[in-house]
Amino acid sequence: MSGTSLDGIDLALCSFQQKGKKWSFVTEGAITVPYTRKWKKILSEAHLSDAATLLSNHSLYGKFLGTLCKVFLNRGGYKNPDFISSHGHTIFHQPDAGFTFQLGNGSAIAAASGLPVISDFRNLDVQLGGQGAPLVPVGDKLLFHQYDVCVNLGGIANLSFDQKGKRLAWDICFVNMGLNFLAGKIGRSFDPGGKIAASGVTDPKLLNLLLGVASKMKGKNPSLAREHFEKFLIPLIGKAVTPEGVRNLLRTFTEYAAISVSKAILKAKGNHVLLTGGGAKNLFLVERIRFHCGAVVLVETGSEEIIDFKEAIIFAFLGVLKKEGLNNALRSVTGASSDSSGGVCTGF
Secondary structure, eight states: BBTTTTOOOEEEEEEEEEEETTTEEEEEEEEEEOOOOHHHHHHHHHHGGGGGHHHHHHHHHHHHHHHHHHHHHHHHTTTOOOOEEEOOEEEEEEEGTTTTEESOHHHHHHHSSSSSSSEEOOOHHHTTTEEEEEEEEHHHHHTTTSSSEEEESSSSSEEEEHHHEEEEEEOOOOOOOOHHHHHHHGGGGSSSGGHHHHSSSOOOHHHHHHHHTHHHHHTTOOOHHHHHHIIIIHHOOOOOOHHHHHHHHHHHHHHHHHHHHHHHHHHHTTTEEEEGGGGOOHHHHHHHHHHHHSSEEEEEOOHHHHHHHHHHHHHHHHHHHHHHOOOOHHHHHOOOSOBBBBOOEOOO
């Protein structure tokens, strides 16, 4: 699993069991492999590449992922899994134009790892008229049903919850994608614990502008992408500023994220909330979410394993559902014409 915040690749070795209608899972091992400067540059600039370079990197990145899986399994002394589920790294996501593209050729992963692979989970849903995202909610529903609301604070924040037996979900706002972008202005890859943001001052005018772009970015669609960030947010936060200015931008962006996330949680009317993703370790961000939620919502971060690897675990599960011929994309979430079982199987 590789997310929009570009902090690294999450690998999780999982086993799943179904008893009746209930699913359970065990994570046998999990690691995050940080990106090298080279891969960070390739992935951050891939959308600007010509076609030949993009296809070349599609194969190279697939080989890289397959090799990482092989090394991870060998070093951990694990037995080979039944298959690899790969999300890849999203380069283009324009479902309204009929396409989404995740870098990481499934055939290259299979060749490098020696294992069968399921990849390209989003395209079938897009071809059925959906957004191809979010896909995690089916895992929330079946693996984390004890929580009223599941919120992931990654590069993009999203949530999911059940309402009258139907799973609803949407992307809320940008979180780590914006915070890491701003931290980069002062030579940091991220703001540990939100300490830099906490030392800044909120800019009310900018905060209102950030909150005002939400409806423009999404309209009625449930998903956000890099394209939205570059079009709507970079013009607001992308100017070169002093270190003090960066602190204030981080403080303001944190407030924008906290308000947006808390509004979504309150709309979902949940009292028991699972908070995961890198943003769940941003103590200042969580503090601000708690403040805006008031006493209505109990926010739980869960175990370190779940905080760090929940999305990787769920994408492993999406592969299991695909292999079993069960739906792994919900039309109630994505807006597609039907539920579907997405993913391309290679090497089985």
